[in-house]
Amino acid sequence: MISFLGASLILFSTSWMGFAMAKKVKERPKQLRELKVALQSLEAEIMYGHVPLDEAFGHLSRQLNEPIAAFFGELAGALQETASSVPILWEEALTRLAERSSLKKAELEVLQQFGSTLGRHDRDNQKRHIQLTLSHLERELDEATAAVATYEKLYKSVGVLSGLLLIILLI
Amino acid sequence: MGFDVNVVFQIAGLGIIVAMLHSVLKMIGKEDYAHWVTLLGFIVALFIVISLLSDLFQKVKSVFLFQN
Numbered sequence: 462m463i464s465f466l467g468a469s470l471i472l473f474s475t476s477w478m479g480f481a482m483a484k485k486v487k488e489r490p491k492q493l494r495e496l497k498v499a500l501q502s503l504e505a506e507i508m509y510g511h512v513p514l515d516e517a518f519g520h521l522s523r524q525l526n527e528p529i530a531a532f533f534g535e536l537a538g539a540l541q542e543t544a545s546s547v548p549i550l551w552e553e554a555l556t557r558l559a560e561r562s563s564l565k566k567a568e569l570e571v572l573q574q575f576g577s578t579l580g581r582h583d584r585d586n587q588k589r590h591i592q593l594t595l596s597h598l599e600r601e602l603d604e605a606t607a608a609v610a611t612y613e614k615l616y617k618s619v620g621v622l623s624g625l626l627l628i629i630l631l632i
Numbered sequence: 633m634g635f636d637v638n639v640v641f642q643i644a645g646l647g648i649i650v651a652m653l654h655s656v657l658k659m660i661g662k663e664d665y666a667h668w669v670t671l672l673g674f675i676v677a678l679f680i681v682i683s684l685l686s687d688l689f690q691k692v693k694s695v696f697l698f699q700n
Contacts, residue, residue, distance in 0.1 A: 611660045611661065614656075614660070615656065615657070615660045615662075618656045619653065619656065619657075622653050622656070623653075625649050626646070626650070626653070626673075629642055629645040629646055629649065630642075630646070630676065632638075
């Protein structure tokens with residue numbers, strides 16, 4: 462009886478780990494798409510709306526969905542409260558975003574480089590930086606969508622199967 | 633005969649699950665990992681068999697050499 466309970470616990474926890482990793486893989490393209498939308502509307506706000514950055518970030522956080530929305534909301538709040546420069550605040554918010562989201566190092570690096578250009582150039586150069594970041598994100602998105610098809614299935618089945626293997630070895 | 637049938641089932645289950653892991657990994661396109669998993673499963677099965685064999689040899693020794 463007690464061994465049965467332990468076996469089901471092992472199976473449950475390894476399957477859960479597998480499913481959590483699969484979910485992380487599945488979330489990544491969604492969040493990348495969200496980021497692209499964010500940058501496109503940021504470009505529109507800068508080019509056509511002439512909106513200051515803190516207001517633009519506030520608009521973005523209202524338009525978007527969770528982890529990314531919280532990132533821009535945090536930035537908007539920090540910009541209104543402190544007198545620190547945008548790249549520093551951007552980097553701080555980015556480290557918090559990295560913990561919450563399933564984004565990988567590659568796109569975080571791209572975003573960090575983009576943040577260091579924010580608020581330094583005139584509108585045309587800023588637009589060029591946004592376009593560059595968008596093309597980088599596009600490439601990451603292609604890679605992430607390709608990874609979903611294979612790795613989601615892999616993580617799920619490996620989670621369940623490794624639980625079964627562990628149970629058989631321990632019985 | 634005090635032979636434990638459970639061990640046979642254990643090895644059989646090990647084989648089935650390692651084969652499934654192998655096919656999943658191969659389907660994904662990770663042949664190298666698939667081979668490592670199979671090799672590890674084989675080694676574990678070998679350890680189980682070796683412990684059974686050592687039991688057998690102990691028994692043979694205790695019958696013919698009058699030791700325990």
